[in-house]
Amino acid sequence: MLMKKGLLAATILTISCSTAAFAHEHHQNEACGATTLHGYMEDIKDEMRAMSSDIKSGDNQAAAARVETLIAHFEKSRDQVPYKLKAEKLEGADLKEQMSNYEKGIDKTIDVFKNLEVALKSDDLAEVKKWLGEIGAKRQQGHQAFKANC
Numbered sequence: 001m002l003m004k005k006g007l008l009a010a011t012i013l014t015i016s017c018s019t020a021a022f023a024h025e026h027h028q029n030e031a032c033g034a035t036t037l038h039g040y041m042e043d044i045k046d047e048m049r050a051m052s053s054d055i056k057s058g059d060n061q062a063a064a065a066r067v068e069t070l071i072a073h074f075e076k077s078r079d080q081v082p083y084k085l086k087a088e089k090l091e092g093a094d095l096k097e098q099m100s101n102y103e104k105g106i107d108k109t110i111d112v113f114k115n116l117e118v119a120l121k122s123d124d125l126a127e128v129k130k131w132l133g134e135i136g137a138k139r140q141q142g143h144q145a146f147k148a149n150c
């Protein structure tokens with residue numbers, strides 16, 4: 001059981017910071033790394049790390065409370081325009097379409113977090129693992145489509 005908690009915690013750390021190792025390889029364009037959205041995403045990363053610690057120490061109820069904070073960060077992120085779309089100078093119908101896709105991606109991510117919260121509250125580690133995997137996939141999809149390469 002202890003082992004499994006450790007593995008779940010490790011999974012969260014992987015999701016929250018797998019790009020960190022590459023961060024220094026890119027010469028950070030100032031505008032690119034300094035958006036409001038970037039700040040919210042850093043908050044999401046930090047909260048995920050705290051959630052990982054909670055699971056590791058066996059406090060799934062505290063971890064579930066973190067999900068509420070995470071959802072609030074995603075709701076704020078939803079109102080931001082990704083830097084990539086600004087850099088591409090998208091306008092009109094094109095911008096509208098891409099923003100609609102972005103919002104859907106965020107909404108689906110929030111749905112997965114809601115499922116994770118239920119699993120944490122009922123101490124169902126198999127379900128926790130399942131939804132964490134799904135969160136990793138949502139992150140990858142969202143970053144592939146909307147994160148500028150800088």
Ligand code: HEM
Binds near residue numbers: 048
């Ligand atoms: C738990 C899941 C997620 C985590 C832990 C996360 C974390 C991060 C982090 C740490 C950054 C800063 C840059 C970097 O280090 O690569 C970032 C940037 C970004 N993320 Fe996420 N992210 C998640 C999910 C998503 C989703 C679902 C979307 C979109 C549907 C998204 C869209 C973006 C965008 C667009 C940026 C670039 C910031 C900008 O355009 O100003 N992320 N994310």
